[in-house]
Amino acid sequence: MTTLTLVLVIAGAAALLVAGGLAGLLRGGRSRRTTSLEPPATATGVRTAPAGAPTASDIEVPVTEAPALDRPEPVSGRLARLRSRLGRSQGSLGQGLLSLLSRDRIDEATWDEIEDVLLGADVGVGPSRELVDRLRTRVKAMGSGSPDEVRALLRDELLALVGTDVDRSLRTRREGGPAVVLVVGVNGTGKTTTVGKLARVLVAEGGTVLLGAADTYRAAAADQLQTWGERVGAPTVRGPEAGDPASVAFDAVRQAIDGGYDTVLLDTAGRLQNKVGLMDELGKVKRVVERHGPVDEVLLVLDATTGQNGLVQARVFGEVVAVTGIVLTKLDGTAKGGIVVAVQRELGVPVKLVGLGEGPDDLAPFEPTAFVDAIIDG
Numbered sequence: 349m350t351t352l353t354l355v356l357v358i359a360g361a362a363a364l365l366v367a368g369g370l371a372g373l374l375r376g377g378r379s380r381r382t383t384s385l386e387p388p389a390t391a392t393g394v395r396t397a398p399a400g401a402p403t404a405s406d407i408e409v410p411v412t413e414a415p416a417l418d419r420p421e422p423v424s425g426r427l428a429r430l431r432s433r434l435g436r437s438q439g440s441l442g443q444g445l446l447s448l449l450s451r452d453r454i455d456e457a458t459w460d461e462i463e464d465v466l467l468g469a470d471v472g473v474g475p476s477r478e479l480v481d482r483l484r485t486r487v488k489a490m491g492s493g494s495p496d497e498v499r500a501l502l503r504d505e506l507l508a509l510v511g512t513d514v515d516r517s518l519r520t521r522r523e524g525g526p527a528v529v530l531v532v533g534v535n536g537t538g539k540t541t542t543v544g545k546l547a548r549v550l551v552a553e554g555g556t557v558l559l560g561a562a563d564t565y566r567a568a569a570a571d572q573l574q575t576w577g578e579r580v581g582a583p584t585v586r587g588p589e590a591g592d593p594a595s596v597a598f599d600a601v602r603q604a605i606d607g608g609y610d611t612v613l614l615d616t617a618g619r620l621q622n623k624v625g626l627m628d629e630l631g632k633v634k635r636v637v638e639r640h641g642p643v644d645e646v647l648l649v650l651d652a653t654t655g656q657n658g659l660v661q662a663r664v665f666g667e668v669v670a671v672t673g674i675v676l677t678k679l680d681g682t683a684k685g686g687i688v689v690a691v692q693r694e695l696g697v698p699v700k701l702v703g704l705g706e707g708p709d710d711l712a713p714f715e716p717t718a719f720v721d722a723i724i725d726g
């Protein structure tokens with residue numbers, strides 16, 4: 349083979365590759381909008397090359413494979429991995445309480461200090477007072493306990509405060525159709541990230557997931573969501589920029605029904621011109637989606653680092669959509685984990701998930717025992 353022939357063969361192969369790539373891109377561009385979406389092959393994690401694309405045997409040059417889908421980390425054992433982050437952020441609360449409770453003499457000033465530690469960790473006025481009263485009674489009955497006894501007592505009372513007999517399961521499966529999960533919250537709390545992470549959790553559990561980009565306020569929001577979905581083979585239904593979010597949500601659920609998906613996750617906007625506008629829009633999204641059937645979960649995403657502000661948000665959102673679960677994000681970045689207690693009290697709704705980092709698998713089901721142990725043992 350002469351050098352000239354070789355050059356021609358390579359040029360021809362390159363042209364084929366470019367043409368195949370363009371065809372793939374165009375197909376990808378179209379499927380971005382809506383159209384019918386088949387459930388992805390998540391079980392094998394294999395993405396097949398588009399039909400008509402050149403193969404290695406046709407052109408005898410190496411073909412780069414389409415990137416394989418991520419294999420999300422299994423859910424069981426997640427909190428164990430994230431436990432050290434929880435300990436790092438919440439350990440100071442436990443250390444503070446234990447050292448005060450271990451004093452030889454616990455006088456009024458000490459009880460005030462204990463209450464201050466709780467308030468400082470955002471436990472909230474009511475629950476802090478209740479906890480101090482219960483501890484006071486039990487410490488009195490116990491007399492001077494050993495360090496282990498004091499620790500056990502505190503663990504017991506913190507667990508009671510967080511709540512161990514609450515149903516924290518997520519309704520992400522429904523008989524006879526896709527479960528619908530609506531994710532709400534103010535801007536920057538971590539809604540889109542949580543939807544992305546949750547899609548991974550569901551895929552790891554063998555489910556098929558469709559995402560709905562009902563945040564049409566910013567074009568980048570739908571791109572952000574789609575990027576998350578593509579990593580695990582969950583398609584995204586999106587609408588025109590500045591379009592009607594309720595109609596995107598409606599379409600997403602329609603397509604999830606038609607495509608036989610297990611779960612549809614709807615991401616929403618956290619920012620509009622004003623709060624009233626946002627609330628009106630959310631109410632509408634929920635009502636329109638309910639034409640297909642009930643919404644199974646309404647998850648309110650709160651940023652744990654915003655403290656009392658989060659409580660105000662919880663109240664406002666709670667009035668517009670019936671929140672069924674709270675996702676507390678950025679718990680890795682604050683020592684004020686007491687917000688778990690305060691927000692549950694405020695809304696009467698359990699914390700179901702916690703975000704413990706920016707990594708794709710840094711979302712875990714909330715487990716009271718692991719949480720309290722992290723507070724006490726650091």
Ligand SMILES: Nc1nc2c(ncn2[C@@H]2O[C@H](COP(=O)(O)OP(=O)(O)OP(=O)(O)O)[C@@H](O)[C@H]2O)c(=O)[nH]1
Nearest residue numbers: 535536537538539540541618677678703704705706
């Ligand atoms: N450290 C930490 N960062 C988080 C966590 N969850 C989300 N974030 C970060 O918070 C930032 C905002 O997250 P988004 O998911 O875009 O928030 P959003 O609520 O969708 O924001 P809007 O779309 O503007 O309303 C991103 O930088 C995330 O990586 C978490 O659990 N821990």
Ligand SMILES: [Mg+2]
Nearest residue numbers: 539540563569
């Ligand atoms: Mg977002």
